[in-house]
Amino acid sequence: MRMLVTRPEPDAQATRDRLAALDIDALAAPLMTRRNLPANLPSPQGFAALALTSTNALRALADRKAHEPFLEMSVFAVGHRTAHEARLLGFTDVTPAEGTLGSLVTTIALARLEGPVFYPAARHMSGDLAQALAPHGLMVVTVPVYEMVARPALPEDAASALVRGEIGAVLLYSRRSAEIFCTLAGAAVPPGQRRSLPMLCLAENVAAPLLENHFSRVLLADHPSEEAMMALALAFAREQSGS
Incomplete structure (x- = not known):
């Protein structure tokens, strides 16, 4: 086999x-291969949390050490593997969902955050986190930080x-x-x-x-x-x- x-x-x-x-x-x-994108990242001040749907977003940030200003933020990861990668990079307040975008939306919504969510994402997204969280009264700031090239x-x-x-x-x-x-x-x-x-x-x-x-x-x-x-x-x- x-x-x-x-x-x-x-x-x-x-x-x-x-x-x-x-x-x-x-x-x-x-x-596919990952290609990091030039991105103007926001300041962590004012954000209630960081949302992650891929380990590749973490890698794209870590490649230029751009994750360091966000290390004190609460992190909501799509699954346990992404959460594990976040902890290895120094994030300490990490909450994993159950591996799907829907479970991530539910996990973030139940947290009752008081402020917007920063979402470093892929250029080609399989789902719209901002749209999914809008009915819960949460604003999501999405910044593409990488793309997967076929x-x-x-x-x-x-x-x-x-x-x-x-x-x-x-x-x-x-x-x-x-x-x-x-x-x-x-x-x-x-x-x-x-x-x-x-x-x-x-x-x-x-x-x-x-x-x-x-x-x-x-x-x-x-x-x-x-x-x-x-x-x-x-x-x-x-x-x-x-x-």
Whole structure:
């Protein structure tokens, strides 16, 4: 069993290491790379909290040490992995949600903040945090600090492995990565083979573009987290091996 990991680096290598610990061989094929954006960041004064929907936002800030003025702020993170990254960077007041934008909105709303929320975000956002929090009377100041740039083609080793039928499953963590994979798959996964290639997905919204492009063998993690993806990968590998 060899799996294809489509996450950007450094997350792709982290996932490969976790799969290796489960005795699952994996090949990294990052479909996107992070590019930091020039941004005029606001002063932390006057904000009630910092909202994070991605570890990449933290990395974009940390690359230029722009996170340091915000270290004393309360942080609301979309999930436990992002919360962990925030703590590693020195944030101490960190509250994780349960891995989805909806859970983050609920967590922030229940905090009854008295002031606006600063949201360092991606240029291409999968959801609108400001719009979601507006009914709760909260203003969100959104500043794009990074963008994820799609690769022009699959890495050569990944494309070759797909053509030779050496990939037992593909791991996909975001809707955009699924869309990019569908675009780049091309000759590596012709229409006749798309129905049989297993796609292990973080959530339903990740699976949607796959189904539209005739990748019909889709399995979903029980929860939008890396732990749930590893559990799904292990269960799938054991099923295929009969163990």
